[in-house]
Amino acid sequence: MSSGTILARAFSRAGYCVFATNEYPSLIRGGHNIVTVRIATREIHALEGVVDILMALNQETVDLHKQELHDGSIVVFDPKDYDWQASDFSNKPVLVPVPLRGLVEQGAGEPVMRNTIALGVTVGLLGVDFILVESVIHDQFTKKGDEVVRRNLAFARSGYDFVKTNLPALQGCHIAPTTKKEDVLVLSGSEAVGLGAVRAGMRFAAIYPMTPINSLITFLADHAKELRIVYKQPEDEIAGINMAIGASIAGVRSMVATSGGGFALMVEGLSLAGMVEAPLVIDLGMRVGPATGMPTWTEQGELQFVIHAGHGEFPRVVLAPADAAEAYTLTIEAFQLADKYQVPVFLLTDKYINESQWCVPKTHFQGDVLLDRGKIAQTEALASDVSFSRYSLGNDDGISPRSFPGQKHGQYFANSYEHNEVGHVSEEPMNRKAMVQKRLKKLSAMSRDILPPSVYGDPEAGVTCVTWGSTRGPVLEALERVGFAVGGTRVNVVHFSWIYPFPAAQAAALLSKSTRIIDVEQNATGQLSSLIREHTGILIQEKLLKYDGRPFFPEEILDKVQSVK
Amino acid sequence: MTITADSFKTGYLPTWCPGCGDYGIWMSLKNALGELSIGPDDGLIVYGIGCHGNMYDWMRTYGFIGLHGRALPVAQGAKLANHRLPVIVVSGDGDCLGEGGNHFIHAAKRNPDINVIIHDNQVYGLTTGQASPTAKAGFKTKSTPEGVVDEPMNPLTLAIVSGATFVARGFAGDPLGLTKLMVEAVRHKGFSVLDVLQPCVTFDKVHTYGWYRSRLYSLSASDYAPTDKLRALTKAVEWGDHIPVGIFYREEKPTSEDREPALAEGPLVSQRESQGNLDSLLEEFQ
Numbered sequence: 016m017s018s019g020t021i022l023a024r025a026f027s028r029a030g031y032c033v034f035a036t037n038e039y040p041s042l043i044r045g046g047h048n049i050v051t052v053r054i055a056t057r058e059i060h061a062l063e064g065v066v067d068i069l070m071a072l073n074q075e076t077v078d079l080h081k082q083e084l085h086d087g088s089i090v091v092f093d094p095k096d097y098d099w100q101a102s103d104f105s106n107k108p109v110l111v112p113v114p115l116r117g118l119v120e121q122g123a124g125e126p127v128m129r130n131t132i133a134l135g136v137t138v139g140l141l142g143v144d145f146i147l148v149e150s151v152i153h154d155q156f157t158k159k160g161d162e163v164v165r166r167n168l169a170f171a172r173s174g175y176d177f178v179k180t181n182l183p184a185l186q187g188c189h190i191a192p193t194t195k196k197e198d199v200l201v202l203s204g205s206e207a208v209g210l211g212a213v214r215a216g217m218r219f220a221a222i223y224p225m226t227p228i229n230s231l232i233t234f235l236a237d238h239a240k241e242l243r244i245v246y247k248q249p250e251d252e253i254a255g256i257n258m259a260i261g262a263s264i265a266g267v268r269s270m271v272a273t274s275g276g277g278f279a280l281m282v283e284g285l286s287l288a289g290m291v292e293a294p295l296v297i298d299l300g301m302r303v304g305p306a307t308g309m310p311t312w313t314e315q316g317e318l319q320f321v322i323h324a325g326h327g328e329f330p331r332v333v334l335a336p337a338d339a340a341e342a343y344t345l346t347i348e349a350f351q352l353a354d355k356y357q358v359p360v361f362l363l364t365d366k367y368i369n370e371s372q373w374c375v376p377k378t379h380f381q382g383d384v385l386l387d388r389g390k391i392a393q394t395e396a397l398a399s400d401v402s403f404s405r406y407s408l409g410n411d412d413g414i415s416p417r418s419f420p421g422q423k424h425g426q427y428f429a430n431s432y433e434h435n436e437v438g439h440v441s442e443e444p445m446n447r448k449a450m451v452q453k454r455l456k457k458l459s460a461m462s463r464d465i466l467p468p469s470v471y472g473d474p475e476a477g478v479t480c481v482t483w484g485s486t487r488g489p490v491l492e493a494l495e496r497v498g499f500a501v502g503g504t505r506v507n508v509v510h511f512s513w514i515y516p517f518p519a520a521q522a523a524a525l526l527s528k529s530t531r532i533i534d535v536e537q538n539a540t541g542q543l544s545s546l547i548r549e550h551t552g553i554l555i556q557e558k559l560l561k562y563d564g565r566p567f568f569p570e571e572i573l574d575k576v577q578s579v580k
Numbered sequence: 581m582t583i584t585a586d587s588f589k590t591g592y593l594p595t596w597c598p599g600c601g602d603y604g605i606w607m608s609l610k611n612a613l614g615e616l617s618i619g620p621d622d623g624l625i626v627y628g629i630g631c632h633g634n635m636y637d638w639m640r641t642y643g644f645i646g647l648h649g650r651a652l653p654v655a656q657g658a659k660l661a662n663h664r665l666p667v668i669v670v671s672g673d674g675d676c677l678g679e680g681g682n683h684f685i686h687a688a689k690r691n692p693d694i695n696v697i698i699h700d701n702q703v704y705g706l707t708t709g710q711a712s713p714t715a716k717a718g719f720k721t722k723s724t725p726e727g728v729v730d731e732p733m734n735p736l737t738l739a740i741v742s743g744a745t746f747v748a749r750g751f752a753g754d755p756l757g758l759t760k761l762m763v764e765a766v767r768h769k770g771f772s773v774l775d776v777l778q779p780c781v782t783f784d785k786v787h788t789y790g791w792y793r794s795r796l797y798s799l800s801a802s803d804y805a806p807t808d809k810l811r812a813l814t815k816a817v818e819w820g821d822h823i824p825v826g827i828f829y830r831e832e833k834p835t836s837e838d839r840e841p842a843l844a845e846g847p848l849v850s851q852r853e854s855q856g857n858l859d860s861l862l863e864e865f866q
Contacts, residue, residue: 283650
């Protein structure tokens with residue numbers, strides 16, 4: 016999504032809030048690919064259902080998106096693709112023919128350069144100065160050499176100049192001026208997870224390629240040397256999680272990332288991490304299932320899966336970021352919790368979060384993080400009489416200090432069999448019971464760290480939308496539009512970032528105030544609502560569920576909220 | 581402190597069947613670690629699941645008893661986290677070549693500085709006697725009452741073609757010879773595979789100590805140099821009346837750890853208390 020990124024970063028540098036998302040089929044090349052960039056002078060959380068400027072690089076794009084246009088939307092197209100006429104549209108868009116192919120030929124470029132020309136045209140139509148996009152093009156392509164920079168600038172310029180020369184009346188008709196307040200980054204959710212992991216001192220990641228977490232791999236592999244981390248591509252996800260557990264036991268913060276199908280292979284290893292009490296962070300980028308599903312589309316279908324995955328009973332934490340900013344902070348939190356409780360911690364992300372591009376103030380990523388590695392055995396305190404009890408039962412919170420292989424007098428066995436305090440196998444009934452209790456005690460200990468659900472709008476509102484993960488964005492966008500009220504009734508959002516152990520008391524307190532609760536989820540069965548029912552007894556009758564692979568639009572939320580119950 | 585076989589005592593006694601080949605492998609490993617001065621706190625042994633994997637209970641070193649077939653990935657993760665730590669994998673033919681076959685091939689391809697010892701007895705002893713991937717055609721087991729019909733896997737040829745840089749075969753009934761091979765294998769910088777022929781005295785009445793002893797011969801330094809891959813493959817497929825043991829193939833190549841630029845300044849684990857520095861990165865996203 017290079018052109019989309021450049022456009023987003025150009026406007027972000029000028030002080031606008033931007034959001035970009037991509038849609039593409041599961042093909043290496045071809046098919047209908049789009050990137051949608053939204054630019055605003057206020058903070059935004061999602062896309063809209065309408066399109067102001069449609070930049071069509073082929074006929075199909077207009078065919079597929081003309082219903083999203085409104086009267087006055089601009090349609091840029093190359094008459095060589097298809098000579099669109101006003102009569103082809105049920106609404107009244109402004110038709111702007113631009114000879115994209117002709118401009119490519121004039122500059123002796125490849126057909127792909129139409130993207131860059133289109134970028135210049137867009138900037139021209141929005142009426143901002145070319146220098147805005149010039150600096151971003153320079154920074155984006157400078158690694159590829161001066162010639163690449165020069166050519167990209169030339170093609171962008173030709174599109175920009177075409178608008179200046181031929182379409183003076185259209186300039187500047189769509190965007191209000193703004194001023195820059197602070198440095199802002201434009202990055203994907205995957206990249207935010209990567210930044211969070213690095214900030215948290217993550218040293219080892221074993222990730223088998225899978226949509227939608229591939230840009231996390233790119234980020235880690237590109238920076239492995241300077242950051243002193245190892246990214247290893249394993250032969251499969253089974254190897255990946257076992258490698259990460261090995262690195263964790265050896266003493267470093269480690270992680271895996273995958274999507275649902277890859278995680279299915281990791282489930283055996285998850286259970287191993289639970290048994291040997293290995294800290295581990297698992298980034299699960301959900302996409303449309305079951306099986307191979309629709310690999311490049313978004314869904315929230317794995318909430319119940321991650322809570323219940325793994326044979327046997329053992330504790331875990333499940334966190335679900337709503338956007339890139341939260342992906343960064345919750346990734347750091349995930350590593351801290353994993354070490355503190357010596358458990359696997361999930362980051363439940365999705366395709367929409369991972370591959371969309373979000374604007375986040377730079378300062379968000381700049382604070383120091385004080386690493387808390389949890390309970391670590393200190394070598395000087397270890398007795399030389401071979402008595403170190405890695406899985407000591409003498410802790411109320413179930414967490415026992417760990418040693419690392421190579422540490423003097425810290426010898427123990429990390430054992431996938433049920434074991435005693437040293438790690439020797441034990442099938443003795445009293446030991447078994449004590450070890451199960453030791454591990455499960457952590458669940459209650461975690462209650463002191465639980466992040467309660469966030470409330471947006473009036474906590475006393477009569478109508479509540481329940482969200483988790485990426486559905487927060489479109490719901491907030493919708494409710495901000497109507498001032499968090501519908502027909503005189505106040506509406507709020509109760510949003511869950513901390514999914515498990517479920518914040519039952521806090522959820523019950525918040526939800527019991529509402530007379531109407533609407534569960535908004537990107538799956539077909541309302542998985543969070545089942546969790547709420549299980550832990551609070553509250554039965555949510557109204558559900559807005561979307562499972563066609565496309566993210567929610569604010570308009571769909573408003574339709575539901577405004578509908579008579 | 582001098583490391584001897586006694587340094588590894590745990591107070592637990594072996595539960596293997598009397599006469600099991602595992603005893604010879606265990607004894608050899610203790611002696612080899614003693615000779616290499618790798619004491620209980622100095623290295624990590626990663627075990628799979630099978631009769632072999634029960635060894636840790638009477639083998640006091642840092643131990644990781646993983647899932648069936650998954651010892652090699654755990655070992656590689658630990659090695660990358662702390663590449664100065666000696667890491668040895670104790671595995672079996674079912675664990676390493678059945679459930680863990682893919683991991684074995686890819687470990688060989690990467691050449692981590694890890695030594696894997698395969699307890700190769702042609703049967704699944706812990707589940708009371710089914711055929712393993714190395715079971716020879718015709719061998720009758722609980723899962724193959726009419727005799728094994730598939731071709732057996734050959735751990736040596738598989739290791740050689742997959743890229744292992746040290747490939748050897750030993751015999752559990754020859755602890756002295758096996759100890760020497762283990763010392764060589766652990767000293768080798770790279771992925772070393774030591775396949776150990778081992779009688780299962782309970783579920784295999786064919787491949788007894790006597791059966792092996794009458795057939796085994798050593799690859800002698802005088803007429804075999806383990807430097808030629810094709811010649812090594814030819815030797816590795818010899819089976820029947822004459823079965824070679826010894827070092828089949830050896831070469832020096834950069835290891836998996838050598839190829840990680842992040843490890844050039846020391847083990848990752850030495851950085852375990854420090855947060856990452858993002859200062860140079862953030863501008864990329866602006």
